[in-house]
Amino acid sequence: xxxxxxxxxxxxxxxxxxxLTQFYPLAQSFYVSLHDWTLARSxxxxxxxxxxxxxxVLHDRQFTGALWFTLGLAxxxxxxxxxxxxxxxxxxxxxxxxxxxxxxxxxxxxxIAPVAVGTVWRMMLAARIGPVNEALGALGLGxxxxxxxxxxxQVTLTVIDAWQWTPFSMIVMAAALAxxxxxxxAAARMDGAGRGLILRRIIVPITLPxxxxxxxxxxxxxxxxxxxxFTTTGGGPGFATHTLGYWIYVQGLRYFNISQAAAASxxxxxxxxxxxxxxxxxxxxxxxxxxxQ
Amino acid sequence: xSKTITISASVLSGMMLSGAALAQSVEFSVxxxxxxxxxxRQIADELSAAGGPHVIVSAFPWEVxxxxxxxxxxxxxxxxxxxxGGYYLADVYPYFQGLDDLIARDDFAxxxxxxxxxxxxxxxxxxxxxxxxxxxxxxxxIVNTDLLAAAGIGTEFADWAAVIxxxxxxxxxxxxxxxxxxxxxxxxxxxxxxxxxxGTYIDAGGNYALDADAATAVAGEIxxxxxxxxxxxxxxSFDEAHAAFANGEAALLVTWPSFTIDTLxxxxxxxxxxxxxxxxxxxxxxxxxxWQLFVPAAVEDREAAWTWIKAFAGPEHATRNLxxxxxxxxxxxxxxxxxxxxxxxxxxxxxxxxxxRAKNPPLSGEAQDFLTNTLQEIANGRIxxxxxxAMVNETWGTLPVPPALLExxxxxxxxxx
Numbered sequence: 148x149x150x151x152x153x154x155x156x157x158x159x160x161x162x163x164x165x166x167l168t169q170f171y172p173l174a175q176s177f178y179v180s181l182h183d184w185t186l187a188r189s190x191x192x193x194x195x196x197x198x199x200x201x202x203x204v205l206h207d208r209q210f211t212g213a214l215w216f217t218l219g220l221a222x223x224x225x226x227x228x229x230x231x232x233x234x235x236x237x238x239x240x241x242x243x244x245x246x247x248x249x250x251x252x253x254x255x256x257x258x259i260a261p262v263a264v265g266t267v268w269r270m271m272l273a274a275r276i277g278p279v280n281e282a283l284g285a286l287g288l289g290x291x292x293x294x295x296x297x298x299x300x301q302v303t304l305t306v307i308d309a310w311q312w313t314p315f316s317m318i319v320m321a322a323a324l325a326x327x328x329x330x331x332x333a334a335a336r337m338d339g340a341g342r343g344l345i346l347r348r349i350i351v352p353i354t355l356p357x358x359x360x361x362x363x364x365x366x367x368x369x370x371x372x373x374x375x376x377f378t379t380t381g382g383g384p385g386f387a388t389h390t391l392g393y394w395i396y397v398q399g400l401r402y403f404n405i406s407q408a409a410a411a412s413x414x415x416x417x418x419x420x421x422x423x424x425x426x427x428x429x430x431x432x433x434x435x436x437x438x439x440q
Numbered sequence: 441x442s443k444t445i446t447i448s449a450s451v452l453s454g455m456m457l458s459g460a461a462l463a464q465s466v467e468f469s470v471x472x473x474x475x476x477x478x479x480x481r482q483i484a485d486e487l488s489a490a491g492g493p494h495v496i497v498s499a500f501p502w503e504v505x506x507x508x509x510x511x512x513x514x515x516x517x518x519x520x521x522x523x524x525g526g527y528y529l530a531d532v533y534p535y536f537q538g539l540d541d542l543i544a545r546d547d548f549a550x551x552x553x554x555x556x557x558x559x560x561x562x563x564x565x566x567x568x569x570x571x572x573x574x575x576x577x578x579x580x581x582i583v584n585t586d587l588l589a590a591a592g593i594g595t596e597f598a599d600w601a602a603v604i605x606x607x608x609x610x611x612x613x614x615x616x617x618x619x620x621x622x623x624x625x626x627x628x629x630x631x632x633x634x635x636x637x638x639g640t641y642i643d644a645g646g647n648y649a650l651d652a653d654a655a656t657a658v659a660g661e662i663x664x665x666x667x668x669x670x671x672x673x674x675x676x677s678f679d680e681a682h683a684a685f686a687n688g689e690a691a692l693l694v695t696w697p698s699f700t701i702d703t704l705x706x707x708x709x710x711x712x713x714x715x716x717x718x719x720x721x722x723x724x725x726x727x728x729x730x731w732q733l734f735v736p737a738a739v740e741d742r743e744a745a746w747t748w749i750k751a752f753a754g755p756e757h758a759t760r761n762l763x764x765x766x767x768x769x770x771x772x773x774x775x776x777x778x779x780x781x782x783x784x785x786x787x788x789x790x791x792x793x794x795x796x797r798a799k800n801p802p803l804s805g806e807a808q809d810f811l812t813n814t815l816q817e818i819a820n821g822r823i824x825x826x827x828x829x830a831m832v833n834e835t836w837g838t839l840p841v842p843p844a845l846l847e848x849x850x851x852x853x854x855x856x857x
Contacts, residue, residue, distance in 0.1 A: 186514050187531035188840075208831070274672035275680055295624070295675025297820050383626040384674060385817035400507065402806040403514065403531060 180410040186403035193406075200410035210411065213389040220305045220390065221369035227309035229362050232316020233354075237346075239317070240324045250321065257314040265378025268307050269294065272379075297387035300380050304388055307375055312368065316361050323357040324350065352437065356430050363426035367419045391415050464493040464741075466748045469509055470524040472499035476575060476731065479765040480752060487751045493744040518738040521745045525571075525734055527563060527800040528808075533844040537737045538568030542746050548572070551755055552770050553795055560799050560852020562732055565844045571732030574753035575761075576768040578798035579631040579720055579727040580697035580791065582704070586714045587614045587691040597721045600636050600661045603692065607668040610691045618668035620682075620690035624675040629815045630808065631694060632662045634801055635722030641802050642855040646846055648807050648836035652829055659818045659825035666819040674820065686711045696729060701787060702766055717787035720794055728798035731767075768795075802849035807839050 148156075180200050183193035204210050239249045256264065271279050272293035280290040293303045327350065335345050351358075373392030376382060382389045382397070389397075395415065399408030468484075470477050477499035484495035498520070500508050509523045513535035523529075543549060549557045556562060556573050563571030583595050591613035593606045607618035622628050636658035639651030666674065670684050682700040685693035688710040693700070697717055704711050720726040733753055735745045751757075758769040759777065768791075775781065781788055801808060811832055818828040841849075849855035 187510075187842075190514065190516070208835075273677070273680065274675060275670065275684070280672070290672060292672040292674060295672060297817075297822055300675075380675075381626060383813065383816055384820050385626070385813050385815075385822060387817075387820075387822070397809070401809075402804075403510070404806075 176409045176412060179406050180413055182406055184406040186405050196406075200406050201414065204407055204411045204414065209386055209389060210391075210394055212386055213391050213394040216301060216388065217370055217372070217390045217392075219301070220308065220372060221366050223302075223305040224308040224312070224369045225362050225365040227306070228313040228316045228365055229358060231309065231313045232361065233320050233358065235313065235317040236320035236324055237350075240321050250318070253317060254314045256311045259311070261311065261374035262378050264307065264311050265375040268303075268375075269379045272303065294380050295384060297384050300384060300388050304372075304375060304379060307379065308369055308372060311375070312365060316365065319357060319361050320354065323354045327353055356434050356437075359426055359430040359433065363423055363430075366422050366426065370415065370419050370422065391418075464744055465496065466493050466521045466741075466744050467496040467498060467519060468522045468524070468748060468752075469498050469500065469505060469512075469520045471505050471731075472501050475765040475767050476524065479757070479761050479767065483752050483757055484748075487748065492747055492751065495748050513736055516738070518736060520736065521739045521741070522748055523734045523736065524731060526730060526732060527848075528805055529563075529734065530804055530842050530845050533563065533565045533570060533842065535737055536565065536570040536734045537739065537742065538565065538570055539572065539735065539746075540568045542742070543569060543572075546750065548750070548754075551772055553772060556730070556770055558851060560802065560848045560854065561728065562730060563734070563844070564847055564851075567847070571730075571734055572749050572753050573730050573732050573770045574767075575729075575731035576770050576795055576798075577696050577698040577729040578791070578794035579635070579729075580695065580717050580787075580794060581720050582685065582693040582695070582697065582700070582715055582717050582787075584685065584688065584691045584711055584714055585716050587616065587688070590614055591691070595716060595718050597718070599721045599723065600632060600658070600665060603721060604661060604664045604668075607665075611668065614691060616688065617670035617673065617684070617690045619665060619692045619694065620670060620673070620676070620684040621694045622676055622678040622681040623666075623669065623673060624677045624680070626816050627809065627812045628695075629662065629819065630801070630812045631727045632665065633658055633724075633811070633815055634727050634799075635720055635724045636661055638723035640849075640854055640856045642841055642846060642849045644856045646841055646855075648803070648839055648841055649833055650829060650836070652826075652833060655829045655832070656825045659815060659829055662815055663819050663821070663825060685715075697787060697791060698729075698766055698768055715786065717790040719790050720797075725797055725799040726794045728800050730770075730800070799852050799854070800848070802841075802845040802852070802854050804839065804842055804845060807836055810835050810839075 179192065181195060181197060183196045183199075185193075235253060239246050239253065259267075271277050274280055274290065274292045274295055277293075279293070284290050291299055294300050331349060331353075332345060335349055340348070371392050372390045373396055376388055376390050376393045377396070380388045382393050391411065392415070395408050395411045398404045398411065468480060470480050477497060480495075480497045480499075484497055488494050499505075505524070506528060509520070509525055509529065510532050511517070512519050512523075513532045543557075552573070553576070556576070557569060562569065562573050581597065585595060587610065588595055591606070591610040593610055597603045597606070603619070610616075610618045633655075637650070637655055639654040641648060641650065643649040670676075670690055673681075673684070676684070678695065678699055681693065681695060682703065684690045686700070686704055686709045701717075703709060704715055706712065733749045735742060735749075739745055753770075755771040755773060758771045759774045759780075761767050762769045762774055763780075769775070775788065775792060803811065814823070814828045814832050817823045818825050823831070846855065
């Protein structure tokens with residue numbers, strides 16, 4: 148047996164494990180999505196209904212409402228966290244102890260469990276007794292109804308999500324910034340380029356592929372938001388902050404409409420894959436353009 | 441040889457003993473509230489000391505309890521022998537066993553609040569009782585008598601329109617908000633609707649449907665009531681809503697009375713001595729909270745489960761549970777205690793009146809969530825009352841009515857003939 152064959156043989160257990168833990172559940176959920184099955188009515192799967200569950204989900208007004216809100220939240224949160232992450236990375240790039248300490252402290256939101264993040268923010272933003280509004284009131288400023296007003300609750304959730312995941316953007320971009328050859332920056336400075344020009348003409352173009360990669364991860368992650376919604380607003384007021392993840396959770400685990408939840412999960416998976424593909428394509432074009440330059 | 445026989449006999453008797461102990465073990469799921477769970481542990485210890493089955497009390501927060509119970513049944517885990525729940529378990533009624541034979545054998549319903557063990561009030565499946573009531577509450581309207589007197593308004597309100605008419609006068613005369621309510625718990629808005637709406641919930645064809653005109657009128661009233669909440673009051677937790685009333689920042693409080701009555705009578709609370717529970721407004725019904733005990737169909741030792749049910753839900757500990765743990769007794773004898781009645785004169789009459797009228801809406805979790813979320817949309821001005829109710833009827837038309845709820849609706853007059 149050749150070395151290559153031995154190596155391939157060594158991969159078999161891992162591949163089998165992957166097939167068992169990843170592909171089997173996926174295939175099973177797709178199979179369920181093509182059948183009529185409400186667990187509360189019967190523990191046995193019902194008849195084959197084809198794409199009926201997909202059609203029903205796509206015609207559900209609450210699902211489409213959740214889709215639009217999820218897209219808004221994902222886009223808003225991704226843009227915010229990428230811009231803030233990039234800014235913080237610029238401010239904290241370097242190797243002295245103060246910068247290292249700053250980076251460590253700024254990472255904290257990311258390592259807190261999202262459920263805890265939601266609970267803490269819900270208490271902080273309680274409109275009548277929360278510390279945020281107490282502070283604003285003491286300063287003579289307005290005291291918004293952060294989680295009780297439908298439009299504002301949507302914005303608030305977007306900001307909370309961005310707050311939690313900005314450190315992820317920061318840490319990746321700090322690494323990207325650190326990898327820029329110092330010679331290039333020094334040469335630009337010697338040629339008389341100011342900070343703004345160096346940022347626009349050197350730093351941003353060089354790190355753009357990484358920025359797009361971070362944006363892709365953030366976007367896909369935000370499309371699946373559930374925990375923060377669950378702990379801050381419970382999807383309310385009314386249906387205002389239902390995300391796709393929350394809609395699927397409610398259908399599948401509260402009402403036990405398991406086949407509809409499976410269909411919606413596949414639609415969400417398709418959305419995430421399309422988003423990731425679009426970003427990767429965009430990144431490839433940028434990189435090709437950079438090579439041509 | 442003799443030693444081997446001795447050891448074998450010891451092991452065998454040990455196994456038999458542990459088998460007997462296992463057979464007499466009951467696992468009970470209950471809400472972690474500092475009331476029901478504490479009472480359950482107290483009674484479980486007493487039962488065990490008296491030679492009864494060993495009861496393991498597993499307590500969970502409400503939302504977790506609901507999920508744990510349903511998952512335990514549907515997945516066939518069968519961890520619990522007795523479950524604590526209510527009408528919101530309607531989706532999984534087929535997984536419970538009927539208890540009519542045990543109720544009849546021990547004449548268990550004798551002495552309970554009249555009609556409590558009837559469809560629409562407690563839980564049935566295929567005509568057989570599956571839920572045994574043990575803790576009762578019905579939605580209440582608590583008023584600050586001083587603030588209403590200052591505004592020249594009486595303490596009784598026939599319907600929500602009367603409250604809406606009185607609120608501007610109350611706010612103008614007292615300078616405080618008219619109404620407080622736990623608006624941050626989206627399902628609670630249902631209390632206003634169920635009491636204001638006097639129509640049916642299921643049409644003659646057996647499908648969910650509201651009388652559009654009557655429902656739209658009530659939804660419009662709810663939107664009007666929301667304008668009398670305290671400033672930034674559209675997402676108040678139970679604690680915030682209760683505190684607003686207790687501190688004298690609101691003249692009326694619409695909530696579950698058992699959640700706040702003890703606090704309102706605490707020294708140092710502004711509302712102490714200045715509040716009263718009054719009859720709940722509306723021609724519909726006050727929302728009933730009736731905690732019941734259910735035995736899953738998979739439980740084999742139903743005698744052990746029934747022994748626990750009798751100990752926990754029976755009349756023996758009902759008054760103590762009320763006094764020490766503040767959960768409403770389902771037994772008439774508790775309310776015949778004159779000393780208690782005198783002490784509770786500011787809320788017992790209205791509470792008992794509420795118990796006699798209170799019902800559960802015959803709605804599955806999905807149907808009820810859709811209604812209450814839509815009412816929130818209406819109250820927050822995101823959709824008109826007419827459009828919202830039309831949306832409810834449209835969506836309800838696609839939701840199945842669980843047979844047990846159709847049975848309950850027929851029994852409680854909430855289904856069209």
